[in-house]
Amino acid sequence: MTGLIDADVHQGLNPAFWERLELPWRKMAVPGGFSWPAHALGHNGTRQDIGPPGSDGDPAVLVRDLLEPHGTRYAILTGSKVLGINVHPNSLFAMAFARAYNDWLIETWLGYDPRFRGSMLIAPQDIAGSVKEVERVGKHPGIVQILISGSSPLLYGKRYFWPLYEAAEAHNLPIAIHPLGLMPTGSGWMSTYLEHHTMLLTRDFMNHLVSLICEGVFEQFPKLKVVLIEGGVAAYVPLLWRLDKNWKAVRAEVPWLKRTPSEYIPTNIRFTTQPIEEPEDEGLLLELYHELDAFHTVMYSSDWPHWDFDSPAAILRDFPEDLRRRIFVENARELYSL
Amino acid sequence: MAAVQQKFVVAMVSEIPPGARKIVEIAGRSVGVFNIDGRFYALKNVCPHQFAPLCEGKVMGTTLPSAPGQYIYGRQGEIIRCPWHGWEFDLTNGKSIFNPHRCRVKAYEVSLEPPESQDPSVESYPVTVEESRVVVTISG
Numbered sequence: 372m373t374g375l376i377d378a379d380v381h382q383g384l385n386p387a388f389w390e391r392l393e394l395p396w397r398k399m400a401v402p403g404g405f406s407w408p409a410h411a412l413g414h415n416g417t418r419q420d421i422g423p424p425g426s427d428g429d430p431a432v433l434v435r436d437l438l439e440p441h442g443t444r445y446a447i448l449t450g451s452k453v454l455g456i457n458v459h460p461n462s463l464f465a466m467a468f469a470r471a472y473n474d475w476l477i478e479t480w481l482g483y484d485p486r487f488r489g490s491m492l493i494a495p496q497d498i499a500g501s502v503k504e505v506e507r508v509g510k511h512p513g514i515v516q517i518l519i520s521g522s523s524p525l526l527y528g529k530r531y532f533w534p535l536y537e538a539a540e541a542h543n544l545p546i547a548i549h550p551l552g553l554m555p556t557g558s559g560w561m562s563t564y565l566e567h568h569t570m571l572l573t574r575d576f577m578n579h580l581v582s583l584i585c586e587g588v589f590e591q592f593p594k595l596k597v598v599l600i601e602g603g604v605a606a607y608v609p610l611l612w613r614l615d616k617n618w619k620a621v622r623a624e625v626p627w628l629k630r631t632p633s634e635y636i637p638t639n640i641r642f643t644t645q646p647i648e649e650p651e652d653e654g655l656l657l658e659l660y661h662e663l664d665a666f667h668t669v670m671y672s673s674d675w676p677h678w679d680f681d682s683p684a685a686i687l688r689d690f691p692e693d694l695r696r697r698i699f700v701e702n703a704r705e706l707y708s709l
Numbered sequence: 710m711a712a713v714q715q716k717f718v719v720a721m722v723s724e725i726p727p728g729a730r731k732i733v734e735i736a737g738r739s740v741g742v743f744n745i746d747g748r749f750y751a752l753k754n755v756c757p758h759q760f761a762p763l764c765e766g767k768v769m770g771t772t773l774p775s776a777p778g779q780y781i782y783g784r785q786g787e788i789i790r791c792p793w794h795g796w797e798f799d800l801t802n803g804k805s806i807f808n809p810h811r812c813r814v815k816a817y818e819v820s821l822e823p824p825e826s827q828d829p830s831v832e833s834y835p836v837t838v839e840e841s842r843v844v845v846t847i848s849g
Binding site: 530586587588590591618619620621622623624626627629631 | 758771772773774775776777778779780781794795796797805806807808
């Protein structure tokens with residue numbers, strides 16, 4: 372589709388990143404990511420056709436493998452194996468990592484191809500430092516959002532995070548949350564990748580979404596947008612039915628909400644499609660998309676180069692053309708002012 | 710067709726002191742009559758949600774619109790919470806608190822009328838307090 376915008380593209384780290392990292396971390400940090408229980412895939416979670424390990428850190432590979440064949444107008448870069456710093460116990464390392472990442476992102480990627488747009492990192496362990504980082508790089512024209520992980524020791528509606536939201540709103544930068552999977556369920560860890568990959572995407576997002584709405588974040592920061600990346604779409608519909616219903620009974624707890632909870636979705640929340648839900652009957656999916664006001668709230672994403680990549684040529688084919696255009700192009704174009 | 714109005718005497722004023730209520734059956738329906746600081750209000754005793762006996766719920770106040778993180782408790786005695794699911798309604802007009810324009814319970818007009826004049830054919834003794842009657846008007 373002309374003007375296609377891909378809202379979740381994972382460019383890999385490359386040697387230039389590690390050169391950017393401040394001392395002593397450049398010497399002391401051990402490169403590498405975290406381990407997922409991905410043995411069932413027989414690989415590390417990356418598509419097997421992309422190239423040798425590390426290919427995702429080469430901008431030319433990304434252009435050749437994703438942008439050119441799909442005619443992608445803009446790719447929103449979300450990093451790879453970097454979000455773990457959001458739950459790293461050392462805030463000094465996390466902050467240094469975020470600064471290095473942002474400089475590397477701007478130099479190595481945003482400067483490489485005008486189709487790239489970047490998601491800056493912060494370190495939630497250090498909110499004051501994170502606000503300074505937003506002020507340092509948030510005005511760069513290629514930086515379009517602030518990326519944080521679904522794994523968090525604290526729910527994102529809590530006041531602890533509000534200075535970050537104030538800075539985000541002031542810089543017109545959405546807060547994007549991407550799954551990470553480094554926090555257990557309330558009942559401990561799941562055993563298999565099947566369980567893990569099924570639950571981590573929506574479980575954390577549901578908690579954060581309800582927290583953000585109920586704590587009044589969108590009354591305090593009415594222009595703030597929060598993007599739930601890689602959490603799917605349909606699963607939130609019954610959650611919001613439940614939230615609205617319960618609010619009718621106990622709304623006195625949250626008198627600051629001026630609207631029914633689900634009414635904050637079109638004004639303040641955006642979703643991305645991947646990994647797309649696949650009911651046998653795509654008509655059911657369309658109904659749930661409508662229920663979530665997908666015309667205004669849903670953006671296409673591929674998750675390149677991961678194994679659960681969604682091709683823009685293959686998904687949502689039977690959706691009405693006007694809705695497809697909103698999802699594949701317009702909603703992201705408006706959100707990121709592209 | 711013009712709505713038919715029917716008036717029903719439901720109580721003497723002294724039966725429903727301030728803060729109290731009386732649930733009555735009139736015109737084939739259950740109605741709750743409430744006294745808030747000397748003013749009387751009547752609501753249909755059926756919650757629009759799942760038809761619970763709304764007027765048996767707790768009469769209380771609620772949290773008023775406020776900034777995030779701020780609580781302002783007010784309107785004590787003017788809000789009724791359904792005994793089943795806790796939906797709140799404004800006793801003075803039947804409107805729900807969560808969506809006053811679209812969710813409400815039927816409210817009836819209540820008036821206080823002077824005591825009936827004594828039947829001259831009946832020998833009676835003068836009473837020291839002439840008490841008003843609480844009258845509920847049902848339309849339609």
